[in-house]
Amino acid sequence: MADENINVNEDGTRTDENGVNIAGSETLTETDRKCPNCGGTMDFDPESGKLHCPYCDYQEVIPQADNAPASAVELDFLSAENKETNCNWGAEKKAVVCKSCGAETIYDALAVSSECPYCGSNQVMEAAGEKTLAPGGVVPFKITNEVAGDNFKRWIKKKFFCPKLAKESAKPEAFTGIYLPYWTFDTSTVSSYKGKYGKDRTVTRKDSNGQTHTETVTDWYRTSGIYREDFDDELVLATNRHEPAILNGLAPFDTADNKAYKPEYVAGFAAERYTIGLKDGWETAKKSIFKKINSGVTRKITHEHNADHVTDLKINSTFNKITYKYLMLPIWVSSFQYKGKVYQFMVNGQTGKVYGKTPVSAGKVLLIVGLGILALLLICGCAGVLGLFDDSGFISGMSSFLF
Ligand SMILES: [Zn+2]
Numbered sequence: 001m002a003d004e005n006i007n008v009n010e011d012g013t014r015t016d017e018n019g020v021n022i023a024g025s026e027t028l029t030e031t032d033r034k035c036p037n038c039g040g041t042m043d044f045d046p047e048s049g050k051l052h053c054p055y056c057d058y059q060e061v062i063p064q065a066d067n068a069p070a071s072a073v074e075l076d077f078l079s080a081e082n083k084e085t086n087c088n089w090g091a092e093k094k095a096v097v098c099k100s101c102g103a104e105t106i107y108d109a110l111a112v113s114s115e116c117p118y119c120g121s122n123q124v125m126e127a128a129g130e131k132t133l134a135p136g137g138v139v140p141f142k143i144t145n146e147v148a149g150d151n152f153k154r155w156i157k158k159k160f161f162c163p164k165l166a167k168e169s170a171k172p173e174a175f176t177g178i179y180l181p182y183w184t185f186d187t188s189t190v191s192s193y194k195g196k197y198g199k200d201r202t203v204t205r206k207d208s209n210g211q212t213h214t215e216t217v218t219d220w221y222r223t224s225g226i227y228r229e230d231f232d233d234e235l236v237l238a239t240n241r242h243e244p245a246i247l248n249g250l251a252p253f254d255t256a257d258n259k260a261y262k263p264e265y266v267a268g269f270a271a272e273r274y275t276i277g278l279k280d281g282w283e284t285a286k287k288s289i290f291k292k293i294n295s296g297v298t299r300k301i302t303h304e305h306n307a308d309h310v311t312d313l314k315i316n317s318t319f320n321k322i323t324y325k326y327l328m329l330p331i332w333v334s335s336f337q338y339k340g341k342v343y344q345f346m347v348n349g350q351t352g353k354v355y356g357k358t359p360v361s362a363g364k365v366l367l368i369v370g371l372g373i374l375a376l377l378l379i380c381g382c383a384g385v386l387g388l389f390d391d392s393g394f395i396s397g398m399s400s401f402l403f
């Protein structure tokens with residue numbers, strides 16, 4: 001990225017060779033902390049929670065202002081909606097001048113922090129643009145990359161469908177620690193609902209032959225009422241640049257354990273800004289909150305009427321006292337190769353939970369499908385078909401293929 005040609009235009013704006021607009025960006029000096037012992041660049045250390053010099057092991061406590069809040073403050077959603085008009089950063093790239101060595105580097109507009117390619121200084125850029133929000137909190141890395149690697153090895157060993165060879169040979173590439181943007185929402189909800197519930201009873205009947213037999217009959221009743229539930233820290237991924245399926249697999253995060261955003265926490269790590277704005281984030285949160293309200297109402301009706309079924313629910317919810325936080329959550333990103341294919345995985349930087357893709361052993365899948373068919377046949381009692389199966393040698397053939 002450092003070798004790109006930058007054109008300075010007549011009006012002072014800058015563009016790259018493709019004419020793409022390049023914005024300027026400032027870095028914050030407190031993140032480019034040099035070790036007072038040896039002059040090395042200090043990084044945030046997940047183990048101690050301090051700034052740490054990787055060369056001489058010197059450590060320094062991250063300074064806290066006396067009256068500053070310790071963790072992210074809940075902000076009012078409705079007043080923020082007017083402030084945050086877009087998540088378009090105005091340019092796809094930005095130029096950053098290193099405060100240490102003066103070299104200019106072009107970064108992706110979404111990068112919040114990186115390392116100067118010339119001198120290795122940590123560069124954390126200003127947190128907010130004109131119409132965009134600054135992170136309120138950060139959940140700092142607690143898990144080191146060594147622990148993330150150990151967790152990965154344990155995790156892949158437990159993957160049933162993963163071929164044995166892949167389990168033994170999977171070597172994670174170097175881990176990249178990255179802070180990804182998330183929204184969290186709190187809201188106090190009131191819902192009015194209408195619906196039907198059913199209660200089962202058993203009746204005994206005599207058929208025309210005089211035989212008695214029992215059957216279940218459901219009686220249906222109408223119901224309506226009010227349901228209240230408060231939600232705390234509904235978490236929504238605020239970027240669409242990374243695979244959501246893997247990121248969702250890293251949940252949960254303990255978002256209560258966050259620190260008020262200070263650039264020192266992201267020193268030495270990559271960090272990204274949000275690409276999914278606050279309004280869109282809230283729409284996603286509303287959907288998952290509504291699902292929870294739906295099951296809450298179902299539980300309430302079931303409990304109140306000792307019901308066996310709840311159906312035809314019509315729910316009208318109002319969301320009061322909506323507050324939000326913009327948090328940076330820690331994620332280790334890595335991948336491994338197997339038979340020339342790259343498999344990405346991630347590790348929750350707070351809890352150490354691993355999630356990702358693994359190769360699938362065709363043999364093991366066949367085994368499970370085969371066993372499933374076998375179980376079905378046994379259940380159906382299709383002895384004849386089973387005999388045919390044996391004659392074909394399929395089962396014995398498959399087992400020698402697998403073991
Ligand atoms: Zn040092």
Ligand SMILES: [Zn+2]
Pocket residue numbers: 098099100101102103116117118119120121
């Ligand atoms: Zn530099």
